[in-house]
Amino acid sequence: MKLNPIWDLAFAVVLAATTYWYAKEAKKQRNISAIRQGLFYLAMALMAAILVGPVPHKAVNTFWVHMVQHILLMMLISPLIVLGSPFKLLLGSQGRAGRVGSALARNPLIRLLFKAEVGFGVFLFVLIATHFSPLANAGMKNPNIHCLELILFLIGGVIYYYPVMEGNPHPYPVPYSQRVLSLFAMMLPETMTGFFLYSGNRVLHSLPQNTSMSMGLSDQHTGGAIMWAMGMLIDSMWIVLAAKDWFENEKRLAEAEDE
16 A cells, blocks of 8 residues: 555644644743643654654554554653643633634533543543454555544544643543543553454454565564553553652642641
């Protein structure tokens, strides 16, 4: 399969425009720390690396590269974006983007998406649908569907991590204990997805032309192993961060009681 270069252009334009807007608003509002800005720019750089250029063109024919895209978008880039506080900037913007953001923030259906339990369900649905449903195979047969899956990974990840990460206004505040528990719970389906792909004895998706069944199975096992290992490592990092936020909040509460 070949990926239409228009996807490179579309992703490049969106990333460039988003980064420019963020930098302009961060400089204007001056309420986002340098660390959070750095995390957001890191997310944009990682997205550029896996959505523009040779990586996405290889991913449409190589399952393990597709899994790297999936892991980075859903488990690393999405939380990095949330930690970068772009929604705080959006709601504080005085321009058209701010007005659109404020209107969306008042929409009850949009607000519902940012409940922790809804985000958990959305993330889980995307995870399962893109690996164990007809959509998974369609993504390996049609490059356009493959790219739509990448967008789903990002949206599902942002919706899930928004209520369990600091840095943005929370329409439905989530207790710190629940945040840590949610991240622990999500580790299970993520790592089990990788385990099933790694340990399976049959190929779960269509293979490119001139690819033998043994090569396809090896490719699938590699992708599963990458998800299994990287999923546990990345998830552990976010659990530690959430626990740190919890302990710092408890410390602030204790200091406030002592005053």
